[in-house]
Amino acid sequence: MDTDRERHRARETAFYLFTQQSLPACKPVLTPGWVIAIFLFMGVIFIPVGLITLRASHCVVEIVDRYDIDCVPEPSRMDKVSYIQDDSIPKNCSHFMKVHKYMKAPIYIYYQLDNYYQNHRRYVKSRSDKQLLDGQKYHDTSSCQPVESNNNRPIVPCGLIAWSLFNDTFEFIREGAELKVNRKNIAWKSDRGHKFGKNVYPSNFQNGTLIGGGKLNPEIPLSDQEDLIVWMRTSALPSFRKLYGRIEEDLDVDDVVVVNLMNNYNTYSFGGKKKLVLSTSSWLGGKNDFLGHACVFVGCSSLTLAIIFMLLHVKYRR
């Protein structure tokens, strides 16, 4: 009697059920009713979400302005590369941007580069995270090849990425008054706090025969060189935008913003484009219709399928 009960209890234990492969399990059977219900449900969920997302994306006002060709003076357009490489020619240039819709602060300023391979293997690898954090205390900069040292002194920050720092600058003027551009806090907080050293100062940077991109102020520690930090977060795709700063005033419809820019950076040799982007933001981020379109598409196809199945089910009911 007792042993019977014990045996019964033993049978109940989870391990016994496991050994007999009879652990409780849910086994949904896809009956037509269930399938239709699931598709309906998906449609009902996805279409509103998609619409909301699309709306958020549409609320974002974005102005894109390509300036790399316009900023080369007419006579030099035949040979843009020699123009950009000639230091004696002043590179300043003015552009007009017309605001077609009211833009609420903060307005983000991005520069966009196209056909620029920040993800190239040689390029991505050419940096030394340890040196960025510890400066000259860290000696092994072999990963920074081919820009690791100059005149037998290490370069801080070393590597191709830092060496090719983007150096176009922008000034914004509305109705004669300069718009204030906030250039602080454009890099990730974690980068500023943990990746780039507070006591590391640029040294021996852009001192060689080959000058790449922008120069750095040797008085400012790396953790405050936010342009560098933004630039060094390499992009995954050959067409990318990087944050330049924020305008903290609203822009009204039909405002004309004059951009005074220094067109220093060479994208002409490889046919890359340079664009300036002003954009507001919504709760969902910048202007991006894809997510909304995808959701609406999935929702619509689910609904259609649900309807087709429903008709089929009604017609061929068993």
Added chain:
Amino acid sequence: MKRYVYINDNESSHELYCDNRISNRKYTVLNFLPKNLWEQFSRFMNQYFLLIACLQLWSLITPVNPASTWGPLIFIFAVSASKEAWDDYNRYLSDKKANEKLVWVVRQGIRKHIQAQDIHVGNIVWLRENDEVPCDLVLIGTSDPQGLCYVETAALDGETDLKTRVIPSACMGIDFELLHKIKGVIECPNPDKDITRFDANLRLFPPFIDNDVCPLTIKNTILQSCYLRNTEWACGVAVYTGNETKLGMSRGIPEPKLTAMDAMIDKLTGAIFVFQIVVVMVLGIAGNVWKDTEARKQWYVQYPIEGPWYELLVIPLRFELLCSIMIPISIKVSLDLVKSLYAKFIDWDAEMIDYETGIPSHATNTAISEDLGQVEYIMTDKTGTLTENRMIFRRCCISGVFYGNESGDALKDTKLLNAVAGSSPDVVQFLTVMAICNTVVPIKSKTGAISYKAQSQDEDALVNAAAQLHMVYANKNANILEIRFNGSVIKYEVLEILEFTSDRKRMSVVVKDCQNGKIVLLSKGADEAILPFAYVGQQTRTFIEAVEQYAQLGLRTLCLACRELREDEYQEWSLLFKEASSTLVDREWRIAEVCQRLEHDFEVLGVTAIEDRLQDGVPETIETLRKAGINFWMLTGDKQNTAIQIALSCNFISPEPKGQLLLIDGKTEDEVCRSLERVLLTMRITSSEPKDVAFVVDGWALEIALKHYRKAFTELAILSRTAICCRVTPSQKAQLVELLKSCDYRTLAIGDGGNDVRMIQQADIGVGISGREGLQAARAADYSIGKFRFLKRLILVHGRYSYNRTAFLSQYSFYKSLVICFIQIFFSFISGVSGTSLFNSVSLMAYNVFYTSIPVLVSVLDKDLSEGTVMQHPQILFYCQAGRFTVSPPFLAFFLLLYNRASESEYICWMVWSIFVPCNCCVCDHHTCLCLREK
């Protein structure tokens, strides 16, 4: 080749033969690492991974941290190596225990206690009751005055009944003290693994002069790992020691069986490897072209104008590394893991425990469970597999009178009981043959009850039946048998025993009646081995009818016969027999030839019929499995009629109107050929009809068919869903399995006895029934079950689930590797074909191990259908069997797979692209964490 063993010669043989140190170890401490690595690297997959891992050490080309490949690789190797090491260590421990056991051995004429490993060939070893035998010995003395001793050979062949062993006649009567000083030579063959044969000779030296060379057989030996029972002491000469014993020689690691799924995975791996090479070459060329055209313009990349000589190779090698994840490194580990779990599930299954004996099912081979789900042919033994192998004497026919026909039990037939009571001479003679024409040993317990130790179930049944009919085989004292019949004691002296062999199909004893000194030959055997040899003039018609009638009922028949011998005839023959018995070459054949000279002109006494009941659930099991599309072949040593009857009674074949039996017979090549063609023709015609057509073939015709008409027979084998092969030998069983395997069918062989071992080892899957014929088959098999009916569950539940799970798991492994690999490939097109990895090392490793490999292991608990559904609709198994057809052209499947996966990765990549290009800020930490926007 022979070996000469000098008894008690302490010096001469030490160098010639190895000592008794047993070693089952595969490795030593020193060679473990190199040998194990060598074994592991003989697999293509491992070589490949090693190559990849080595390439990754070259920092110029490695896309990710080498640790991401070395880590898993070392882990996998460490797991298999430590498993091997653990097994080997356990083997070492058990060897050590056996080697250091103390045994009594004679040294310089004095018995000493030494370690078992120090025994040398020629030493005399003393054993006490219940001692384990340390090496192969030739008996020279026992405590029994008749020179008998009993051994239990369970460890050797799994048979639990006691075997009698006897000392050679030359050593008979040598006293205890002299045994220490005995000298002589044993001439024996070189070590082999046949545990049923030992053809040797013994000659003793003075003072133990015996002119004759004394023949030795397996009966005079006790083999390693047996136990001495019911005998106070025994001593023997060590002839084979250490790893050269019969047990040691038969040990060995059988070839690992490869499942259809494994072969498929290997093929797929090969195909993916080829594909990978193509991708690498295309991308490598594209990368070099891009580098030379575009990258030189990208000033920020600073490509040097002049590169090293191997520059052209750098980009292809980078892509090789990038694509190396296409072949999943985890698949071997995950599959090994889940396969051992499938095996455990079989061991644990409470519904496959044989409650009569308490034996659970066991999966010895843990690697082939999914093959169970793909079985197409089952080759089954009859006796002990379909039937219970519990023999009961049911009927008999004595001198033309049938007994037991009315009641179905001859032991209760009053006619027979009256005849016994009236001592009818025919009946008495018949019962005498039943009682003493055998090798049974009667054992008297303290209460006086007699029990019998028999090696054959039939003999056991006959002796017990005779005892119930008052012909009690009471005692065996050396060569003197004692029989009690109706109160009187009759004594016989056994002169010779002509043992049963499957070729002769009969056994005989020559006995001398101690009362009147008459010498009689008593025989029993299969009808075709006895009836044709009846003396001229005897009417055997009734016996033939009796045999047929009994076979119709599915009973096993034996014919009993006797012949009186003249004294001189016996003496003359005895010399020939002795000579034949002491030959070393072809002894079995020579003995058979000599026996033939005595076994003729029989007076046939009658026919016995023994029933062997079907096991529970056999018809249902066969029906269910047949519905699942599995074809059954019955391969039996029994005679045609019995086999057909058993086949009918267990649904194996259908009775006349629905089924049709086609016979292939004939004694000559022509006859067999004609009959084979006729059957083939009928088979082709009826293959479209819904009729159960089966063919029956006997061993003789089969031999001819396999030898000369292999093609026609193969075609027949493919056409026929059912076949009965009777009178087949163990090697023919194996040949038939081989034939079906060569037609690319998945075969399962199931059997219970030693004669099924070869077939079980030959088949893709061998299943042994741990039954009454010992554990020999169960040991050789991949799976052992207690009863035939568990086969249904083994195939339909365990086999099917295992197949589905493994299929899912392996497909998934390839799928996830291809997905991530294609993302990398597509990314390379937007990263300047430079071989940048989109994922960093940690993420890549985490993807392979934590995100995809470990969670999916839960699928071993996955059940697509409940067990009940599968059992009710066994047709579902078709999908599993068909598995090999749908994936057989691996390339087609592969490219289908590829197409799906490619479009998927494309989609993922495209989605990434669409989201991130226009988004506010496209930043990523070494390309992994892509964030939408920074604040």
